[in-house]
Amino acid sequence: MERIAYMNQRDPGFSNMIVLQKEIVEHNTGRSFIVRQGEVFRVTGESTCDFVVFNLENLRERFDQARTKVDNGKIFLTKGDSLYSKYNNIMMTIIEDQFDGTHDLQKGMCSEKVYQDIFQKNFDNFNMSVLGVPAEKFPKHGCWENLSSALKSWGILPEDIPSPWNIFQHMKIDVITGKMEFTNKVPPPGTHVDLKAKMNCVAAVSACPWFGKGKALEISIYLP
Numbered sequence: 395m396e397r398i399a400y401m402n403q404r405d406p407g408f409s410n411m412i413v414l415q416k417e418i419v420e421h422n423t424g425r426s427f428i429v430r431q432g433e434v435f436r437v438t439g440e441s442t443c444d445f446v447v448f449n450l451e452n453l454r455e456r457f458d459q460a461r462t463k464v465d466n467g468k469i470f471l472t473k474g475d476s477l478y479s480k481y482n483n484i485m486m487t488i489i490e491d492q493f494d495g496t497h498d499l500q501k502g503m504c505s506e507k508v509y510q511d512i513f514q515k516n517f518d519n520f521n522m523s524v525l526g527v528p529a530e531k532f533p534k535h536g537c538w539e540n541l542s543s544a545l546k547s548w549g550i551l552p553e554d555i556p557s558p559w560n561i562f563q564h565m566k567i568d569v570i571t572g573k574m575e576f577t578n579k580v581p582p583p584g585t586h587v588d589l590k591a592k593m594n595c596v597a598a599v600s601a602c603p604w605f606g607k608g609k610a611l612e613i614s615i616y617l618p
């Protein structure tokens with residue numbers, strides 16, 4: 395997709411910023427984007443965005459959940475925190491976070507197999523029943539399939555997609571037992587998170603089907 399820079403005059407969210415790209419990622423689909431060092435990747439949404447990032451110059455270098463937790467010294471990321479690669483390099487830094495919940499940094503991706511397993515075994519370790527979706531209405535595929543197709547043209551295999559940072563996925567965690575509990579807290583319309591690239595990146599998102607309740611995401615790339 396060719397990127398045409400324009401100064402946005404009408405959208406107050408982007409006043410005086412040079413917008414390079416703006417795309418809608420439809421419900422239960424994925425997309426990949428080039429984000430060059432210094433550019434800002436904005437995710438605007440009302441439900442979970444599974445987010446992964448790779449080094450454009452070496453696609454084997456990718457986001458790492460564990461390094462990110464250790465290097466930030468915590469399990470919830472917000473403004474001022476960074477996403478790290480397995481090589482311990484900063485890939486992106488969060489420069490704005492409008493969500494008043496936490497963004498999950500524990501879980502992997504939903505997938506066809508995960509939905510099948512939940513359906514067949516009635517597995518509900520995370521109390522996903524809070525969403526109130528009957529099992530027979532579960533989606534037929536999930537974020538793993540969406541990210542796999544979004545990253546296929548980069549030669550990235552499904553097995554090599556790291557566990558994501560789950561933007562707008564608020565999860566309750568008991569600090570003593572470590573028990574994780576799913577919640578249905580969602581951001582109000584227009585809520586966004588901004589990530590500034592610290593290296594040339596390939597970023598990919600999945601608009602999580604979220605058991606059939608997920609919505610489309612808006613992705614913007616701009617120069618601050």
Ligand SMILES: [Zn+2]
Pocket residue numbers: 444503504505536537538601602603604
């Ligand atoms: Zn998902």
